[in-house]
Amino acid sequence: MATLKPSPSPASVTQAPKVGLRWGIILLLxxxxxxxxxxxxxxxxxxxTIAAEFGLSSTQMGLLLSAFLWPYAxxxxxAGWLVDKFGPKKMFTWASGLWSTATILSAFTNTYxxxxxxxxxxxxxxxxxxxxGLKVTERWFAKSERGLPTSxxxxxxxxxxxxxxxxxxVLMLTMTWRGMFIFVGVIGLIIMLIWLKVYRDPTWAEKQLIKGTDAVAEQGAGMEKAQTADAPKANWGSLxxxxxxxxxxxxxxxxxxxxWVYLTWLPSYLExxxxxxxxxxxxxxxxPFVAGIIGVLLGGLISDFFIRKGVNAVTSRKVPIVGGAILAAASVAPIPFIDSTVVSIxxxxxxxxASQLPSGVIWTLAxxxxxxxxxxxLGAIQNFGGFLGAALAPVVTGYILDTTGSFNNVFLLGAGLLLLGALSYGVFLKKPISKATH
Known part of the structure; x- marks a missing residue:
């Protein structure tokens, strides 16, 4: 008769498989x-190019650029509820397959x-x-180390x-904009197949290792583990x-x-x-986008640094979020008054x-x-708010261009909204959900 092997204890699980796999998953994400x-x-x-082919005004192109953003928001x-319910493996598989198909089909459209x-x-x-991705980091990483993988x-x-x-x-100039869309869509399908083969959730023993890391960090920061343990479980709407x-x-x-003014209108602004x-x-x-890479990573490192120093998690995340938003506002506000191309760039x-310092940290904050x-x-609800702003950006920009012929008011509006973001996170966001007032 076959004998049953005892379940492995946390101590019997080596760090190598967990570390190698979990960072491999982050690389794939x-x-x-x-x-x-x-x-x-x-x-x-x-x-x-598409505006010329379809005969579109700046306002029409702004609406087209926002066509992705409203449904996304x-x-x-x-989407957040579905990820909580079905898990990241199923949801990422379906999502990447569908978005890649939509991109490929876009290449064959002939009407606005x-x-x-x-x-x-x-x-x-x-x-x-x-x-x-947020769910993956929540499952595979302790609270004190999530900032970097999320970033x-x-x-x-x-x-x-x-x-x-x-x-x-280069792709557009060599294979037209339609060929460019097909190329990117096919790459997405390849990523989907790799994800389906590679990803799994952590085992029980791996979860214990992760919980152990959290316990040490909480003890070092003087936190009580029971802080949220007894909080009532909230349903989606109660958030x-x-x-x-x-x-x-x-x-x-x-x-x-x-x-999203950058992401949708920067090429047009430069031209x-x-x-x-x-x-x-x-x-x-x-x-600017190369600078953004540094900003995202630095934001995660800054927040994790403060957590390791014993600062509570919410305050640690707010440092790069608020500081980044203020610095970004101070940078874009003067652009309308600058004549030098070099200084403007x-x-x-x-x-x-600066605007990317909060990027990964905002997700970790959730x-x-x-x-x-x-x-x-909660991460999805927060992202919903962000993409309401993102959806307005190309439309408002296109309208301002058609009415004023200049990007000046776009930059001033953006600076004001960045300060609003800094104020909301820095002054008014104070407590975890379990402590917030209903």
């Missing part, structure tokens, strides 16, 4: 984020309305990605933004009863507006206001770097604020 954002960026790169609400519909489908299908995943968006202008411009949820929505709204050619724009537009780069079973839900 990083690649997924790169492809995810290349799918979003392709329309921005082809902005002037709204779909984030159920069809292209608009494909961008809406892209928005819905991409909504579970970052909530899936690494979010760095993928900045890597994509940095390589998108030169890479997608909206907490003030913390609303301040996260408002704060992310203010920050994301300016980020129309700075006089660069399409080929020159492909390289110059990448400079420097300010744009500093502004984007894991610190929410009860464990509601992490993805």
């Amino acid at each position: 990083l690649l997924g984020a790169v492809v995810n954002y290349l799918d979003r960026s392709n329309l921005s790169i082809a902005n002037t 709204l779909a984030n609400l159920p 309305s069809l292209l608009y519909a494909m961008r809406m489908l892209l928005g819905v299908s991409e909504s579970p990605f970052f909530t899936s 690494i995943i979010n760095t993928g968006s900045q890597i994509a933004n940095a390589i998108a202008p030169p890479l997608l411009t 909206f009863k907490h003030k913390s949820t609303w301040f996260m929505i408002i704060g992310n709204f203010g920050i994301m507006f300016t980020i 129309k206001e700075q006089g660069f050619t399409l080929k020159e724009t492909g390289w110059i537009a990448s400079i 420097v300010l744009l780069s500093v502004g984007y770097f 894991a610190d604020i929410a009860p464990g079973e509601q992490v993805a839900s």
